Amino acid sequence: MASAASDLLAHFKLEAEIFPTYTSHISYRNDHARGRRKEKVEKRWYKDKVLGHGSFGEVCLEVCVQGENIVDTRAVKKIEKVKMRSWEVDYERELLALAKFSNLQDKEEDVLVKFFGYFENADAVFLAMEYFSYGDLAQYLESPLSEPEIKQITRDVVEGLRIMHAEGFAHRDLKPKNIFVVKKFPGPWWVKIGDFGMAKRDGEQTDLRTWGGTPHYQAPEFNGFVEELEETSIHTNAVDMWSLGCVVYSLASKGAVPFPTPSAVNRFCNGKLPFPDKALSMKLTNSGIQFVKDLLVRLPSERLTAETAQHAPWLRNGHESFQSLSHPRALSQQQSGVAKLPHPAPIDRMATNSTQDAAPFLLPNHPKTFATGGNSTARPSKDQKLDQLRAEPTNVSSESSDAWRRSPKSYHAMEENLIGKDNEKEWSEGGEERDGNTVFELSTHNTRDHERLAITPLRRTVLPPISISLQKAERREATRLLRDAGFDFDAPNYSPKSAWFWAAKHGYKGVTLLLLGQGADIEVKDNDGRTALQYAASNGHEAVARLLLEKGAGLEVKDNDGRTALQYAASNGHEAVARLLLEKGAGLEVRNDFGSTALQLAAGSGHEAVARLFLEKGAGLEVKDNDERTALQFAASNGHEAVARLLLEKGAGLEVRNDFGSTALQLAAGSGHEAMARLLLEKGAGLEVRNDFGSTALQLAAGSGHEAMARLLLEKGAGLEVKDNDGRTALQYAASYGHEAVARLFLEKGVDIEVKDEPGWTALQYAASNGHEAVARLFLEKGVDIEVKDKHGWTALHLAASNGHEAVAHLFLEKGAGLEVKANDGWTALHAAAHNGHEAVARLFLEKGVDIEVKDEPGWTALQYAASNGHEAVARLFLEKGVDIEVKDKHGWTALHLAASNGHEAVARLFLEKGAGLEVKANDGWTALHAAAHNGHEAVARLFLEKGADIEVKDNDGRTALHHAASNGHEAGARLFLEKGAGLEVKNTAGWTALHFAARNGHEAVVRLFLEKGAGLKAKDNDGWTALHEAARNGHEAVARLFLEKGADIEVKKNDGSTALHIAARNGHEAVSYPKYLQKQYSATIAHVSSSLHKSFNICFTHSLRLQFPSNDFGNFSSIKPLPSIRY
Structure with a gap:
């Protein structure tokens, strides 16, 4: 990261010490009253409850307690490092986004979640953020929200996106669960955007195919549904605007989404599915429906931006009163006379007051102009006439939806002035007669994006009244003004600066003719x-x-x-x-x-x-x-x-x-x-x-x-x-x-x-x-x-329990449904709830008296299902209710075994805190450490070792944790065990060392690690097999090559006299039995075997071995001893 970013992160780093029941933060303050400098201050934060789970960890509510009083609250997001590594997640990106936006709190509207700082330990990073007692917006989707309420919520979200986009960040996972509620009805709504885990800076590792977002709210370009965009195209923050459209749609339709499946999105983008506006018509006015439509546009460049969305007619109506009510800081600004400059307002054709002989023409701004509105502090241009032209009218109507949204339909007078001939195009709603004058609007031409041709309504420039009798000089001036407005008549017509497509789209025959005359x-x-x-x-x-x-x-x-x-x-x-x-x-x-x-x-x-x-x-x-x-x-x-x-x-x-x-x-x-x-x-x-x-x-x-x-x-x-x-x-x-x-x-x-x-x-x-x-x-x-x-x-x-539908489950219990009814596999409803992590449903069942120790056919209790699937909150609930933590299934596995086997560190830690035994063995002698090692869960294994697990404990086959890690190729786990003192030469009941296990299954990286740590190449099992024999038996050429490079004896025999070469040939592994690097040594020998029809040749031939003979090895065969016969 750049130094500025590193400094910003350092500013938010919290000094912390993490204990099992609380986190301690140490800070220092100067007490001038008592003359004390750098007085140490400790705050203890206690975990109150789990608020939710994510892909990389959990979010908990923590409370700061002084005496018996809760003095503060915060939400702490835990991001497990092992999961970040496996998913290649850069948590610093989320930290940087949180820190950046927190620094803007005093300058911008308070619509982004506040960040208090971060701390970490060896296993995880913890982000401390603002806690919202009203939860997230997803909880209110089925509420009967009115259109004014939806507008209030949308305005805050749009403002939050505007701030993010202005700072070069795209959220990339905007959805109701990531929008948090500060205030709600009956007062005015106030929401904030949070969870910046998917946020990225513009252009930062943003291949168009890079995954981002939640499927129902995900922009179509993430799934490749916008085929025009190349794979190398860069994500723009337009992905957030699509997600915003989906959020507004959900608010207006009681939680429905416009496109419930990826297939529906694809069909919509391909023109096979019409826009589903029926669900909106019951809640939103036409301007609201149009707002959603302008967000859910297939091409990213044609969607509203956060900036333009703020000026949409639907949002502008009543905005000022809402702002002063919803945001106390905005109110204080107005009271102190330091209110913000208004954003440019849309033009109202009926309200434009012209006293000239001909009508003003509204033209788009050139990207370099500085049109604002009201009391502008924009930088003045050298051309004072253009400055005057760029000033916008102040008599604006907030209801001018057509003026804001639609492109113009008329251009008669300007064309006559430019071309000198009548325009044949029909009159339409683009212009209307008023007092002998005609007022026309031209949409803004956005030339900032030179990768796409787009026409986006942003701002408008007022041209001076143009008389019908303009002379050539005046026509030239009009042309110059058109250029200044963003169009270059000298540009090739494929250029974004050309008016070619713009003229055809809006029916300007005269401009089209002019460009054709210039060679378009x-x-x-x-x-x-x-x-x-x-x-x-x-x-x-x-x-x-x-x-x-x-x-x-x-x-x-x-x-x-x-x-x-x-x-x-x-x-x-x-x-x-x-x-x-x-x-x-x-x-x-x-x-x-x-x-x-x-x-x-x-x-x-x-x-x-x-x-x-x-x-x-x-x-x-x-x-x-x-x-x-x-x-x-x-x-x-x-x-x-x-x-x-x-x-x-x-x-x-x-x-x-x-x-x-x-x-x-x-x-x-x-x-x-x-x-x-x-x-x-x-x-x-x-x-x-x-x-x-x-x-x-x-x-x-x-x-x-x-x-x-x-x-x-x-x-x-x-x-x-x-x-x-x-x-x-x-x-x-x-x-x-x-x-x-x-x-x-x-x-x-x-x-x-x-x-x-x-x-x-x-x-x-x-x-x-x-x-x-x-x-x-x-x-x-x-x-x-x-x-x-x-x-x-x-x-x-x-079924209700399995899918977490608490209200339905509650209804069924009221109506007499049996809690102890078992399915064919012995599952009760409690098993189903626990398996899928539905804490509220499980709590309901416990309150109704369900048997918490009931087992299914394999002998699993609900606790074991919660453990197996990593549902910490459910497991904690069961433990609070007194469940037996050491209960075993039919194979002797406890809940700790299952949590370890599936890598659920948080659940395993919970069980250890509650007294689960680390040395408890299953029927096959496995401890929880064996289960973690076998499946490569390094973080869990490290936890067990820190808690005193015996690293050399053996299962019924004599295998240690190192043996299990080696057998399955888990290099990180094997390295951990070696660092903690595991014995490399320890043997199981068959005499196998860890090197035997790794070689047998072809795990080259683990084999290399063991050799670096001094593993013996000559070690034999009970049958005399070395690790080289094992590699040869299963055809692992790379491992065999490594052994030979490290000096393994290729002639070493196992108890029946077979060498590694015999074993490879017997099993048909040509690459191992006759590697190229042994050609000079053995080619003549094999030729001798071939010529004498030795038994070993017949065996090699049976296994389709291609015997190669380098030309310089054909000599006196009689002096070469043949290989020994291969014995079965």
């Missing part, structure tokens, strides 16, 4: 592979498209996704452009990379007029895309009834199936498009048709929670008892996904509530497994059997 390449593509013609077609600019076609633009040119200009026009419903392209010869049946035709794209987007045009021109109705979908299925999936009706009138097939075997009706049912389903049923669609998974339309509607759709299908005669390929009915679909209203409807219609699927699950068990309390309660009210078992003997209580 008409077929140049942007990074998405799009040409200017495709931009014009996508945005419906017929005049620009016509101009480009007249100048020779290619009709069938495809972008990176294989889309043509016609397909862009079809997707966006631009009939006039589509007609123009068809007149010019565009192919109707051309497919993009997803196999979609223009008709399918028009149908999927609901553009009836365009679809009708294509059908009139002969488009194929039954053409299928790569997913085997027809145009009718595109329309059905997205609920476009008018298009579907048109297609059906033209003869589209109702029962055509896609690649999953789904028909149009099934797609409509799964998406909840009732009107579409009614139309398809009227036209004769089959109700009971099944897809490849055996699902009917009713089952798909039930699984998606569409009650109205399910009611319609039932009215039309759909069967409630129909089963899919796994034996599930529609009721089980509804129960599995928690759709209470649909389940209630089915019960009203008389469905069998006890029906089982192939694994033997009822609807109650599906509800229990997925934690749907309301559905489970409904089933219990209807009299379902609460003790019904599946094929493995699991009840609904087992």
